[in-house]
Amino acid sequence: MSSPQQGDVGASGPPASPRLSASWRRSEVYGAPHDAVSPAFTGSVDNESLFFDCGRQVLGGLHESLAGEPVSIMLTNADGVVLVRFCAERALVAALDDTYLAPGFAFSEREAGTNGLGLALADRAPSLVRGAEHYCTSLRSYTCAAVPVTDPVNGRLLGSVNLTTWSDKSDALLLPLTQAAAGHTAALMLARGRGAEPRPAPRGEVFRVYTPPGEDAAPNLSEAWVAAARELEAALAAGASVGVVGEAGVGKAALLTEALRRVRGQHRILHVRPPDARGADAWLALWTPELGKPDTSVIAGRVDALPSWAADELAMIVAQRERGSLAVTALDAGAVPAALSRLVDLVVELAPLRHRRQDVLPLTIHFARRMTGRAVHFTPAAAQALNSYDWPGNAEQLRRVVRDAANRASVVDVRHLAPEVLCSTGRVLSRIETVERDEIVRCLAEPGMTVTRAAERLGISRATAYRRVAHYGIRIPD
Template identity: 50%
Template sequence: MPEALAGTSVDTSLRLRASWARCEHLEVPPDEVPPVFSGAVDVDPVFVESGRTVLADLRSTLAGEPVGVMLTDATGLVLQRFLDDAAMHRSLDRVHLAPGFSYAEAHAGTNGLALALADRAPSIVRGPEHYVESLREYTCAAAPVIDPRTGDIAGTVNLTTWSRSSSGLLLALATTAARSTSALMLARTGGTAALGPSRTTTGAAAAPRGQVYRVVPARAAGPADPCTSRLWRTAVEQVERALLAGRVVALAGEAGAGKTALVASARRRAELRGTLLAARTPGPEEVSSWMAAWTPVLHEDGACIVVSGTSALPAWAVDELAALLAAARRSDGSPQPFVLTEHDAPSLPEALAALVDVVVEVPPLRDRPDDVVPLAEHFARAYRHRDVAITPAAAQVLRAAAWPGGATQLRQVVQAASARTDVVDVRHLPADLASRTRRTLTRLEALERDEIVKALAVPGTTVAQAAERLGISRATVYRRISSYGIDVPRA
């Protein structure tokens, strides 16, 4: 490890040391970067074009400066490079920091763009902090570009210059360019972010980052778990068997599918006692305090920890978390049980995936229509502390909805509806629940769709009556029903 790390901040030093340790484990050549050329790749054109536009502007800002401005994909492959300085151009070519070559940590060791990808955070690596000796004449600053449609990393913006002349503004420039690229991607895709970074039109928002909470089993009269579909019960039984056998479980499923609720149901069936604690990963800057908030529970007998979203953790935090979980023991010396959840199993970081014994797929709510209405009634009862009725027409709309936000979205919809009435009907539900169109509607189209749904939702209303109320022809209403994919509720 270079002596230069002694002068860095504690957080930066920790990240760099963890990266160096990974490089040693991966047996990265310490003397020079091998030419790992990938050639043609399949990359999102919206990301590439947005990045090219932003980087071209940044290049003009840095005209005459010996700074290479680069765009990479999410694997560390260099896609584009803007550079005016001839000496820097030749130098970067010699170390293969050029389009078509990979600068992933496994190939090029500790460097700015690799660290930004590994830790999902803006990163700067100066001179001797590089793992590979041939890179120590450079300073590299990079920031991840977040795809606003998915919340995943699309790639990075990387700035590289001589270590002897590096500017303190380098990292700020990279971070600003990465954010500008993400914003331009959002604008070019219609200004609508997908579930995760934003909010759906039905009000389903991404769950807050960095949550830590205890799950208390329901003890009220009636079934503790309202879900009875075959798909759900099969998943519950799989987790129950794994927990009874003391095996580590990974749950794979969409956001809002009810992964923590499934663990609670499995533990209840297995009659397991003790704390069930759910911990959702925070942003990179809050990881240390997040871990400190819940890891003491690892020493409680009978406790079970559910850790969600570990693919968003910095690489150093993944290693530390894996070590903590692997070492956790009950008072009798047996392993402390824990569960990891992700949207899909391959997204689990390697160090954590190595601890997993069983992977269970959690079915999305849209594949379990029989669970929707019982679950909606359960959410309404919990919110109002008394039974709330759901009309047959509203139940039809709820069962037919796509629920991209899963049970989380259903809970938000039901709470908003039951706050206004003791009998939830179609008119109390978001209009777009009754729409199945796959295309993105303009704001005007969405408003028109909402008004048609509201008119049709009035009990006993025919299409002709809705058309008259809206002041348009019946034929127009039928065309809009077809165009917007509206499910006309049946009383």
């Protein structure tokens, strides 16, 4: 089978779909080529991640089920770099190679203009781009369906699954197949990961952030926190728009809330979570009335997770308002959408909790009292365990651990803490490994317990017990 001729695919004007039209406009701004793509070549791909391993397994199975069909199946990372490609039809493989749609090449909108995988990554939504809807004419021989894949636990964008076929072929099942493959990849990652609960799908919720005075006031934290808060307060007092960036769960919204409280007194503060693609219209509709209220401050959380078109619309809404300033959070400054980045005057980076260890115990006491309504005490051993842990999930993880421990006892000891706090493996554990680790930790955390006695209780040899303790990096403070 030969590729269709490019002259047969249709007109070169922008498509009527709002999403596609917005993508074409972005492609023009990026300076994407109209005639022939010349994407960046990375030279290598990350083939050691859980995402790559699970994606390759799922797509390999799909490829086998589509034997004889002229379909190319690809996995990309979050930057649009093709990680792996499955395709059995020689003509399609040769055509894809001619347009560099191959492992190691980046195919985001910046490099290749409007295309399926680039649009899916930009808008974080399932996308289907047919023939003449491609910005670059050299891609108009194809129809491409792509679906973004996010981490099932923390929601971070990992990449996309892309199915590509000839533009003259039926595309009725292309997008459903792609959606199924993306869903199976995320599910397999969850099954092979820590056994954590999947992150709930975002709904664009708006909720009030309120810190009452008195006993529930913010704790006294480190100089790093105080310095960041002061910098934000000075900018907000001058009417500037600000942003806070940092790892997930580090306390970005809490820092902004504290700064806003100090500058704007009893303002009502709303923290707006990013929506999924289907709820973006309703999410945007919330902004116009809220931004116009003189006694309301709004924090746009995780703007790096916004679909590109929604970020552009939000920037237009903010630019047209008469009062107030913009406050945003993101994982890092470079991930803030360009349209919003131009409106932000100051970006402050909040260090992760492992670099602010002096904040761990004050936050521990604060979280425990706020969630139980009573004083909760922590033994020296428990405090040492909490202070020694690296907290990869930052303050959000600490909040969860403290909540569970405080619900078990008014005086929290090591045995009341989550097993994860007492271990450091440096890698993701399987579900079976997690169960084994937790059982060993629970046993060792009992008062007066030794490794020898724990081995007897667990029904394993003393040598095996010591090996498993070392394997999981288990440490029980005295």
